[in-house]
Amino acid sequence: MNRESTLKVKFEVSQIDKLLDETEPLLKLVQSKIPDMVEAAALGLFLHSFYNGIENIIKFIMKEKYGKLPSSNKWHKELLDQCFIKDDNQKELFSEDLKIVLDDYLSFRHFIRNTYSYKIKWERMEYLILDVSKNWNNIKAEINEYVRQNNTQPNVT
Numbered sequence: 001m002n003r004e005s006t007l008k009v010k011f012e013v014s015q016i017d018k019l020l021d022e023t024e025p026l027l028k029l030v031q032s033k034i035p036d037m038v039e040a041a042a043l044g045l046f047l048h049s050f051y052n053g054i055e056n057i058i059k060f061i062m063k064e065k066y067g068k069l070p071s072s073n074k075w076h077k078e079l080l081d082q083c084f085i086k087d088d089n090q091k092e093l094f095s096e097d098l099k100i101v102l103d104d105y106l107s108f109r110h111f112i113r114n115t116y117s118y119k120i121k122w123e124r125m126e127y128l129i130l131d132v133s134k135n136w137n138n139i140k141a142e143i144n145e146y147v148r149q150n151n152t153q154p155n156v157t
Contacts, residue, residue: 001064001151008060009147013140016053019046020136030129034122041117043129044108050132051109054102057143058083061093080106093146094139101135104128 001009020027023046026039035043055076062082063069070078080102083093094102108128112120128135 001061001147005060005064006147006151009057009143012053012057012060013143016050016136016140019049019053020133027129027132030122037118037120040120040122040125043125044112044117044120047105047125047128047132048109048112050136051105054105054139055079055109058093061143061146065090076106076110090150091146094142098135098139098142101131102139105135 026035026042026046029035030039030043058079059069062079066082069075070082072078083102084096084099086092105128108125111124
């Protein structure tokens with residue numbers, strides 16, 4: 001990866017880390033109580049921002065790897081699917097272990113972009129929220145490993 005892409009990835013990682021830090025009080029709160037409508041809406045926006053940051057990282061890496069990004073009306077899904085393709089020169093960005101969880105975050109992001117806040121239900125996002133720190137650590141580790149293997153720039157964390 002070139003220096004510019006590596007710096008962009010590093011910046012996005014720092015933004016997601018900050019997002020988790022800033023949202024920590026709400027994330028702790030919902031470990032002991034079901035969120036009300038306002039809290040659920042805030043959590044929905046949090047998940048939207050969380051996945052958008054991940055997708056920004058994916059865009060930087062996939063654009064450099066393939067020279068362009070998908071452009072169909074299903075480009076978000078196609079972009080994510082590219083992350084699991086191993087080719088002759090480079091390994092996949094993410095292991096199959098992360099496929100389901102990343103698909104679920106993408107799916108929830110699509111839901112949030114197309115719904116009213118009163119329709120956001122805790123049951124639909126509970127597992128995404130309660131596991132977000134663990135999931136982010138796993139995602140970040142694989143991003144870091146990919147960057148390490150594909151350039152000489154320092155780690156993104």
